[in-house]
Amino acid sequence: xxxxxxTVIARGVKVEGDFTSQGNVVIEGEVRGQVKTDALLxxxxxxxxxxxxxxxxxxxxxxxxxxxxxxxxxxLKATAKITGDIACETIVVEAGAALNGKVSIGTAPKDAQAKxxxxxxxxxxxxxx
Amino acid sequence: xRQGSYAFIYDDxxxxxxxxxxxxxxxxxxxxxxxxxxxxxxxLFRSAKELVQSMATSGVQTVVVVGNDLSLDKVMWFLPExxxxxxxIPLAGPSEVxxxxxxxxxxxxxxxxGARLIETVDMGRIDDxxxxxxxxxSDANAQVDIEGRYRISSTGKGTISVRNLxxxxxxxxxxxxxxxxxxxxxxxxxxEKAKRGKAVEPVPETxxxxxxxxxIAPNPIQIRVDDHALQGSHFSVDIQPSALRLITGxxxxxxxxxxxxxxxVKRYTFPAATRDPRSFR
Numbered sequence: 001x002x003x004x005x006x007t008v009i010a011r012g013v014k015v016e017g018d019f020t021s022q023g024n025v026v027i028e029g030e031v032r033g034q035v036k037t038d039a040l041l042x043x044x045x046x047x048x049x050x051x052x053x054x055x056x057x058x059x060x061x062x063x064x065x066x067x068x069x070x071x072x073x074x075x076l077k078a079t080a081k082i083t084g085d086i087a088c089e090t091i092v093v094e095a096g097a098a099l100n101g102k103v104s105i106g107t108a109p110k111d112a113q114a115k116x117x118x119x120x121x122x123x124x125x126x127x128x129x
Numbered sequence: 130x131r132q133g134s135y136a137f138i139y140d141d142x143x144x145x146x147x148x149x150x151x152x153x154x155x156x157x158x159x160x161x162x163x164x165x166x167x168x169x170x171x172x173l174f175r176s177a178k179e180l181v182q183s184m185a186t187s188g189v190q191t192v193v194v195v196g197n198d199l200s201l202d203k204v205m206w207f208l209p210e211x212x213x214x215x216x217x218i219p220l221a222g223p224s225e226v227x228x229x230x231x232x233x234x235x236x237x238x239x240x241x242x243g244a245r246l247i248e249t250v251d252m253g254r255i256d257d258x259x260x261x262x263x264x265x266x267s268d269a270n271a272q273v274d275i276e277g278r279y280r281i282s283s284t285g286k287g288t289i290s291v292r293n294l295x296x297x298x299x300x301x302x303x304x305x306x307x308x309x310x311x312x313x314x315x316x317x318x319x320x321e322k323a324k325r326g327k328a329v330e331p332v333p334e335t336x337x338x339x340x341x342x343x344x345i346a347p348n349p350i351q352i353r354v355d356d357h358a359l360q361g362s363h364f365s366v367d368i369q370p371s372a373l374r375l376i377t378g379x380x381x382x383x384x385x386x387x388x389x390x391x392x393x394v395k396r397y398t399f400p401a402a403t404r405d406p407r408s409f410r
Contacts, residue, residue: 010335012287012318017279029335033279 011046025055027062045079052084067101135166136189138180138204140196141173148220151235155195155218158239166193171203178207185211191376193218193242198226202356206258214374216242226262229294229304231378241378250307252372253293255364260355261373263305264344264366265290271346273314275339287318291342291366310370311338341367 006024009015013029021037028044031051035041041055047062054069061077068074070088078096087104143152159165166189169180181192181204192208193216194201201217208215219227222234232238253260265288272282273289283289292305292313305313316335344352344364351360 007338008333008336009281010316010318010333012283012285012332013281013316013335014284015279015281017275019279028333030284 009047011044019051043080045077058088134188134190135164135193136184136191137166137168137193137195138177138200139168139170140194140200140203141171142196142200143170143220151220152195154236155220155239158236159242162239162243164239164242166191171196171200177204181208181211181213185213190214191216196220198224199356201226201261205261205355209252209259209369209372214247214376216376218242225295229262230375233378238378242376244379246377246379247374248308248377249371250373250375251293251310252369253291253312253366254369255354255359255366258354259369259372261293262295262355263290263292264352264354264364266344266350266352268346268350270348271344271350274343274345275314275337276341277343280345281314281316281335281337283316283318285318287316290315290317291344293368308371309338310368311340312342312366312368313338314342341365 006026007021009019009025009027009029009031011028015029015031016033018034019025019031019036020034022039023037024040024042025035025037026042026044027035027047027049029047031047031049033051034053035049035051036054037056039056041053041058043049043058043060043062043064045061049062049064050066051064052066052069053064056071057073058068058070059075059077060068060080060082062079063081065083067084068082068086068088070086072088073090073092074086074088075092076082076094076097076099078094080094080097080099082097082099083101085102085104086099089106091103091105093099142148167184169184171177171180184192191214192204192211194204195218197219217227217230217232218238219232219234224232224234227234227238232241250261253264255264267286267288269283269286271289272280273291274280281289292315294307295305305315314335314337318332318334320332344366346362349360349362351358352364353359
């Protein structure tokens with residue numbers, strides 16, 4: 001599950017605005033606006049985000065409508081549904097994850113130069129980069 | 130001899146006959162520990178604030194409240210302004226505040242006073258009133274604005290608490306830190322009803338740390354602050370770090386899973402709107 005020091009947005013809770021945290025964040029509820037954390041972001045399989053997301057690391061199993069910028073590793077679980085662009089250092093995509101947007105892998109978020117750019121729609125093959 | 134530095138505030142419930150024996154035990158234990166001081170009684174038409182003010186100006190350094198959690202609530206909203214150290218002798222259980230502060234119920238609490246382990250703790254403040262434990266409400270239409278950056282609300286039934294000291298008594302619940310200079314916003318969803326033959330999965334709490342929050346509702350709502358109720362549609366809540374010197378028990382320093390603590394902790398449902406808050410002034 002999650003450790004006791006994490007900020008938790010549990011099921012049944014809605015957040016509107018710019019949600020910023022310096023520690024780990026676990027989201028199981030709804031968020032509209034922006035999500036930023038300097039640590040690990042975990043988006044649970046019941047979570048719905050209409051937000052631009054910035055994190056150091058992220059594991060996504062829910063729905064994200066917005067751009068995902070991850071400094072290090074992004075993991076998309078089989079139940080993940082992403083509508084938006086992704087920029088990350090490395091990515092792991094489980095079979096079944098749905099992705100609609102531009103993916104830039106191997107780039108630091110501040111680095112505009114993309115080493116790899118993939119246009120995908122409803123990706124379903126397991127892959128790791 | 131410690132005379133002069135202590136003063137005791139007896140709540141009016143202390144005069145109830147059923148507490149006679151316990152009160153006698155407390156007074157004899159205090160005498161044994163050589164803890165003495167002036168005794169004043171709270172009464173319906175006597176201002177508790179003026180009572181403590183007169184104690185502080187006469188040189189009292191430690192004010193001890195004798196009663197229950199409601200008695201403590203009657204004085205807690207202004208105590209940080211008085212510059213005194215606060216002690217608490219809970220006359221009868223269950224006492225949620227006493228268990229959070231590691232203070233045993235009854236005459237055993239006198240030993241905590243005698244040990245004089247003093248912690249400087251944060252106090253929450255709602256508008257112009259201080260609170261020790263938490264502010265909570267259950268209105269689904271109300272929102273909590275966190276430091277002006279974002280708002281949270283509950284999409285279903287549940288309770289939102291803005292907590293300085295306290296915990297939800299779940300097996301793995303973590304107690305809010307009373308010395309971290311932060312409030313903890315906790316959203317506790319209503320427990321799902323058990324379906325035939327199926328175990329109910331516990332719904333996790335939402336926990337967010339903040340220094341100041343606003344509670345905003347479209348219509349006036351009732352909120353509980355410590356042990357009293359307030360009504361309104363907009364409340365400003367913030368934290369006042371290191372605002373109060375409090376005498377606490379050694380049990381407070383034990384982990385919440387310690388069997389010694391668990392034996393004293395019982396789920397206590399606070400009565401809503403038990404008093405008119407204006408009567409405290």
